[in-house]
Structures are given as C-alpha cells and as structure tokens.
Amino acid sequence: MNPRSLTFLAVTLFLVAAVTPAASPSPVKLWRLDCGVIQEDDLNLFSDTYAYVGKSKQLSAACYLIKHGETYMLWDTGVSTEALGKPLRGPGATGESLTRSLPDQLERLGVDPKQIEIIGISHYHYDHTGQAALFPQARLLMGKDDITAVRAPGSTRAKPLTHWLNGAGKLEEITGDKDVFGDGSVVMLDLPGHTPGHHGLLVKLAKQGYVLLSGDVAHFEENYATNGVPIFNTDRAQSLASLDRFKGLAKNLRATVVIQHEQADIAKLPAFPAYAE
Numbered sequence: 366m367n368p369r370s371l372t373f374l375a376v377t378l379f380l381v382a383a384v385t386p387a388a389s390p391s392p393v394k395l396w397r398l399d400c401g402v403i404q405e406d407d408l409n410l411f412s413d414t415y416a417y418v419g420k421s422k423q424l425s426a427a428c429y430l431i432k433h434g435e436t437y438m439l440w441d442t443g444v445s446t447e448a449l450g451k452p453l454r455g456p457g458a459t460g461e462s463l464t465r466s467l468p469d470q471l472e473r474l475g476v477d478p479k480q481i482e483i484i485g486i487s488h489y490h491y492d493h494t495g496q497a498a499l500f501p502q503a504r505l506l507m508g509k510d511d512i513t514a515v516r517a518p519g520s521t522r523a524k525p526l527t528h529w530l531n532g533a534g535k536l537e538e539i540t541g542d543k544d545v546f547g548d549g550s551v552v553m554l555d556l557p558g559h560t561p562g563h564h565g566l567l568v569k570l571a572k573q574g575y576v577l578l579s580g581d582v583a584h585f586e587e588n589y590a591t592n593g594v595p596i597f598n599t600d601r602a603q604s605l606a607s608l609d610r611f612k613g614l615a616k617n618l619r620a621t622v623v624i625q626h627e628q629a630d631i632a633k634l635p636a637f638p639a640y641a642e
Contacts (some may be wrong), residue, residue, distance in 0.1 A: 388550045391434030395568055395576060395641045397634045398470050400443020401426035403492060403626075404453040409593045411584050419478040422585060423453070424626040426492045428467060429578060430474070431568065432548050432640075437476060438483040439503070440566050440578060441625070442467060445495035445525070467496045474638055483545065485553055486526075487625075488560040489515050494525040496509030505529045506545065506553060508562020509538035539564065557580045557609060558604030559595070565611060567620070573641045575620035576634070582611050584626045 392546040395429040408417035429440040448463040529536040552567040583589035
C-alpha cells in the first residue's frame with residue numbers, strides 16, 4: 366500500500382472513531398445495607414491529639430451492594446453474625462450488635478447470596494471483614510499491603526478471609542487505585558494510613574452523581590472535619606495525605622461523602638430496600 370493510501374486509511378479510521386458513539390456504560394445501582402452497630406466508650410482512641418477525652422459514641426457498621434449491569438458487588442461485609450441479637454451494653458454485650466445478616470438482607474432484595482461475584486474490602490479490621498466468608502464464590506478485592514499484613518506470622522485478623530488466603534477462593538491484591546469494571550463507574554481508591562492497604566470507594570451514579578464511601582479514612586463527622594487521626598492508624602503522614610486526597614475528590618467531583626461509621630450519614634442514601642442510581 367502506498368503512502369497516500371495509508372494516510373487516507375488513517376484519516377478514515379480517525380473520523381469513524383470520532384463520530385462513533387462510545388458504548389453506553391452499564392447502569393449502576395447502590396444500596397446501603399445494615400452491617401451492625403458498635404458502642405465505642407473510649408472515643409479518644411480516634412484521636413492522637415486527645416480530642417475526645419471522656420466521650421463515647423455509637424458507630425454504624427455499613428456495607429454496600431452495587432449492581433453494575435447484571436453483576437453484583439459487595440463493599441465491606443460488616444461485623445460477624447456472632448453479634449446477631451447481642452446487646453450493646455449489659456450481660457453478654459461485646460460492644461457490637463447485628464440485627465440482620467447480609468444474606469437475609471440480600472434475599473429481601475431478591476438477590477441470591479450466590480449471585481455476589483465481587484467483594485471489595487476497604488481494610489482488614491474485623492468490622493469490615495466479618496461476613497466475608499458467607500460468600501466463598503466471590504472474587505475478593507483487597508489492598509495488597511493489607512493482605513501482606515494479615516498473612517504475617519501472629520496475625521489475628523486472617524480468620525474471616527481464610528478461604529481466600531489459603532488459595533481456595535479467587536483473590537486480587539490491589540496496588541494503587543482499581544477501576545473495578547473498567548468504565549470508571551466503581552473505583553477502589555488507594556487511601557493508605559489507617560491500615561497499609563486501606564481503600565475507599567468511588568461510585569458514579571447516573572442520577573445522584575458521584576458517591577464517595579470512606580472506608581475508614583475518617584470514622585465520624587467531627588473526625589473528618591478536623592483531620593483527626595486515630596491512635597491505632599498505621600501511618601500518620603499517610604493518613605493525613607489520604608484525607609487530603611479524599612476531600613479533594615469530594616470537592617472536585619461534587620460528590621456525596623458517606624462516612625461509613627457515621628450514623629448521621631445513613632440518611633445520605635435511600636433507606637433500605639430503596640437504592641440510589
């Protein structure tokens with residue numbers, strides 16, 4: 366083929382690409398699921414500057430169901446079903462209580478738990494991994510540095526994830542951001558500091574716009590507003606950098622910020638069984 370023909374072919378291909386509409390992204394729906402309540406009697410654990418001495422607070426434990434096209438994904442899996450019906454205070458209390466399991470809530474939505482294809486875990490703490498083992502068929506997405514941490518000798522955090530850690534389940538260790546479906550609609554955000562491989566989640570909805578799910582980049586509104594760093598975070602500088610990035614995303618995308626442990630933020634999404642879209 367001569368140079369003129371090659372040039373003509375290149376221009377033709379460019380014009381075809383320019384006028385051909387891109388494939389429509391799959392519709393996305395987002396549900397908030399109830400994954401427990403936590404009674405925190407020493408709120409000062411959430412401040413390395415002693416901002417909450419003598420204060421207590423109830424924290425929500427939230428999980429989220431995402432439907433992308435025909436694919437279902439869970440974001441975080443809350444506290445263990447061992448907390449079902451347990452009181453927050455008094456005899457038998459452990460500080461966590463669960464009203465309904467994830468499978469129960471999914472079945473109310475007409476979703477078979479076996480339909481869950483993906484589980485995204487923000488980080489390795491017990492109140493985010495508690496019911497993961499109920500979905501062994503799902504592919505687990507989790508920060509690589511968190512996976513390394515739970516595999517370390519002496520780690521007590523591996524039990525809920527054993528199915529994936531021992532190779533029986535599909536595991537994807539995430540480094541950096543992860544565009545889950547490849548179309549920008551659901552993105553795991555690299556936000557280390559709370560734990561080494563901590564992530565948040567960005568969800569793009571057709572009607573509501575962007576929604577930012579915090580993971581534990583912050584635990585409640587006052588903590589978020591003042592850039593508070595819990596004493597148990599693994600890296601203070603990373604924690605502050607991640608907060609700065611998260612707030613920048615919220616501002617630039619005009620996103621709805623949902624702090625997953627903040628009970629007041631429950632109302633930012635439709636009440637179960639309704640969904641955001």
